[in-house]
Amino acid sequence: MIAYFVAKDGIQILCECIKNNSCADVTRHGIAILFDIMKYNNETALQAKMISFREGLHDILVESMNDYPEDKEISMMCQQILGGVKTLVPQ
Numbered sequence: 001m002i003a004y005f006v007a008k009d010g011i012q013i014l015c016e017c018i019k020n021n022s023c024a025d026v027t028r029h030g031i032a033i034l035f036d037i038m039k040y041n042n043e044t045a046l047q048a049k050m051i052s053f054r055e056g057l058h059d060i061l062v063e064s065m066n067d068y069p070e071d072k073e074i075s076m077m078c079q080q081i082l083g084g085v086k087t088l089v090p091q
Contacts, residue, residue: 002037003044011037011048015055024068028077031064035077038084058082
C-alpha cells in the first residue's frame with residue numbers, strides 16, 4: 001500500500017494538502033497518514049520518509065502545531081514524529 005502511495009506522488013500531494021489548507025481535520029488526517037508511515041522500517045517506507053523530509057516535514061509539523069495548538073492529537077503526533085526523526089534517518 002505504501003509503495004502505491006509513493007509511486008503516485010502521494011507523499012508530495014499529502015504534504016501540500018497539509019501545508020495549504022485551513023482545516024484542522026485535513027491537517028489531522030494528513031499527519032496521521034505520515035505518522036503511520038513513519039512506523040515502518042522497510043525500503044518503501046524509508047523512501048516515503050526521505051520524500052517527506054525533502055518536502056519540508058519539519059516545517060510542516062511545526063507550523064501545524066502552531067496553527068492548531070488546541071488540537072491535542074495534532075500536537076501529540078507531530079511531537080512524536082519530530083522526536084523520532086533521529087531514528088528515521090539512516091546512518
